[in-house]
Amino acid sequence: MSDQFPLFKSQLLPAPEKYPGGSRERVSKAGDAVRNNSASADDFAVIERWRAAHRHVLNSFQALLRNRTRGQKIVVAQRHKRKSTIFGKLTRIPGMRLHRMDDVAGCRLIFPDIESLYNFREALHKANFRHELHNEEDKYDYIKAPKPDGYRGIHDVYKYDAKSHHGAAYKGLQIELQYRTVFQHAWATCVEVLGFVTKSNPKFKTGDPRYETIMAYASEMIARIHEDRFGPLPQKTAGQLLSEFSELDNSLNFLGMLRTLETSNPNVRGNRSNIILIFSDSEPLDIRTYKDASEAIYSLFELEMENQGNQKDIVLVRGSRTDIRNAFRNYFTDATDFVAYIDQAIEGLKSIQAEQAQA
DSSP, rough: OOOOOOOIIIISSSSOOSTTTHHHHHHHHHHHHTTTTTOHHHHHHHHHHHHHHHHHHHHHHHHHHHHHHHSSSSSSEEOOOHHHHHHHHHHOOTTOOGGOOOOSEEEEEESHHHHHHHHHHHHHHOOOOOOEOSSTTTTTTTTTTTTTOOOEEEEEEEEESSSSSSHHTTTEEEEEEEEEEEEHHHHHHHHHHHHSSSBTTTTTTBBBBHHHHHHHHHHHHHHHHHSSSSOHHHTOOOOHHHHHHHHHHHHHHHHHHHTTTTOOOOOOOOOOEEEEEEESSSSOOOOEEEESSSHHHHHHHHHHHHHTOOOOOOOOEEHHHHHHHHHGGGTTTTOOOHHHHHHHHHHHHHHHHHHHHHH
């Protein structure tokens, strides 16, 4: 490795140690300091070593998942939680111990339908590998029990384990697997897009509460028409869903706003599979693509060091170019699929309402 990355070598990817960052207690102590606005340079370095170690876990799981999904219509992509998002979660959840945060590393799988989702997940649960499923089967099943805000999908948390000497250094680090259908993913993408393009963030229940309400209605509509299931509002009739959604849509210009969003970006070209996204409140989204994974990681660490203390969020996403756009459309403010599914749901509910009126 070139000497032009001395900090990268000495701090960000250290030689394997007993536990990345020193110990679980040291990592959580650093997290507590961030929460209390008293973090030192050493605290930030501890957190970065611990956070960086999750990249090994991410790479291992992505390889495993890509092997198991080969030849199937399943999108796989990975994401590494941004530092600002980690720090925000520590602030929102006062009792959170940083070393127990289980979604710093995440892999997202997107399926064409619910049946293929459950079949794949069941097979993965029976797979012969050392990684330990950390949750009970139904604990994070938000398809069977949708969240009140409309979120549907399934999460599993695994604890990493490996036989190799190098892999042993990462034993116990956690990764979250997210399973969604294309319909559930379109809904979740729209929630995040709203956080980018409005002053409200329904994901974290901030801003105008009407966005939270209309997204709950949208979830119910998509669940019924596209997946023949109930969502968060099973008590609502087809007529009630239509009229109440329409009223909110008119007051917010909800669908009209989503239809006008830019849905493509000329900076994402070719087949490069490593993309760095740089977010700023005062500048447009900056997208940088890299063919080589190591080059992207070096650039990520350099950018993060250069922007310490600045109001920029920097995230590295990896996968095929198509998978990245499909799995992380929120970063490109792309709600095209969501709008199409809602248009179809409206027509489907009108047909149901007409049938009920004739019965």
